Amino acid sequence: MPEEGTPRRLPFPRPVDVAERIERAPALDAAIQFLSDGVVRVLPPGSRADALHGVPFGQPAHPALVRLPLGCWTSAALLDLFPGTERASRTLIAAGLASSLPATATGLADWSALHRHQQRVGLVHAVSGACAATLFSASLIARVGGFGRAGKVLSAGGLTAATIGGYLGGHLALRLGAGASHAEPIGHLAGIGWQELCRVYELPDGRPVRRQLGYLSLFVLRRGPEVSVLSDHCAHLGGPLHQGRAVRGEDGDCVTCPWHGSTFRVDDGSVVHGPATTRQPSFRCRVTDAGMVEVQPRS
Numbered sequence: 001m002p003e004e005g006t007p008r009r010l011p012f013p014r015p016v017d018v019a020e021r022i023e024r025a026p027a028l029d030a031a032i033q034f035l036s037d038g039v040v041r042v043l044p045p046g047s048r049a050d051a052l053h054g055v056p057f058g059q060p061a062h063p064a065l066v067r068l069p070l071g072c073w074t075s076a077a078l079l080d081l082f083p084g085t086e087r088a089s090r091t092l093i094a095a096g097l098a099s100s101l102p103a104t105a106t107g108l109a110d111w112s113a114l115h116r117h118q119q120r121v122g123l124v125h126a127v128s129g130a131c132a133a134t135l136f137s138a139s140l141i142a143r144v145g146g147f148g149r150a151g152k153v154l155s156a157g158g159l160t161a162a163t164i165g166g167y168l169g170g171h172l173a174l175r176l177g178a179g180a181s182h183a184e185p186i187g188h189l190a191g192i193g194w195q196e197l198c199r200v201y202e203l204p205d206g207r208p209v210r211r212q213l214g215y216l217s218l219f220v221l222r223r224g225p226e227v228s229v230l231s232d233h234c235a236h237l238g239g240p241l242h243q244g245r246a247v248r249g250e251d252g253d254c255v256t257c258p259w260h261g262s263t264f265r266v267d268d269g270s271v272v273h274g275p276a277t278t279r280q281p282s283f284r285c286r287v288t289d290a291g292m293v294e295v296q297p298r299s
């Protein structure tokens, strides 16, 4: 008998236990390295990669696009339970297959810029999606060939694979934070009003440094008399921006994250290049007559 107050152990592993085992499965790493190198070769940093990450939309494109194949395939499998719906089911399966292509492209682009635990779960998520697409393709072929019954069985298998993939996608986003902004809480955690950060003469010219505002780490860049301050934790996955490269180009003064190359404007934190899709929290700055840099979060 379990002691009172201790959670009851289930006789089978919970889905989350399986997902956590996948996170800790180094056996997947060789395949991950191979695939991720391939994705980076085909999709080097630039406007094409930015579009797939969702930079122009301000949030990752994959979660929105993946709803189309999932919705179509779920509807097709449900319609199979009713008579006289064969034509509608076929149409939905075909629409799901067509819409799975952009969903796959955006997913691969995002996956190639994740950390290893996320990539392990992401790989199994992608394999489940590929199994679902294969089974629904076979289902469509069977239906067109007049094997309606086999087509329904294949669709049920495809929906099972898609559901497993969907669960792992949720684990990836909600538990492991892939796709979420890792800098979002910073603006809310900083105090209200102007706060002293450091003396301006302590800041090197043109080289980013990190300064603490209470327990918040801030990226600080001085260019002559101008001081720019952002959250130091990159919105993509929390990389240390002060270790990045400060560059001056046609987009103005920018910083490139050392982890996956996201580039932000230092004056307002807006994204110039992904994989980050959300603005880096930025701070207003002023230098007092006594040479003290004061900051205030931008609302």
Ligand code: FES
Residues within 6 Å of the ligand: 234, 235, 236, 237, 238, 239, 257, 258, 259, 260, 261, 262, 274, 275, 276
């Ligand atoms: S942590 Fe990935 S780009 Fe900064």
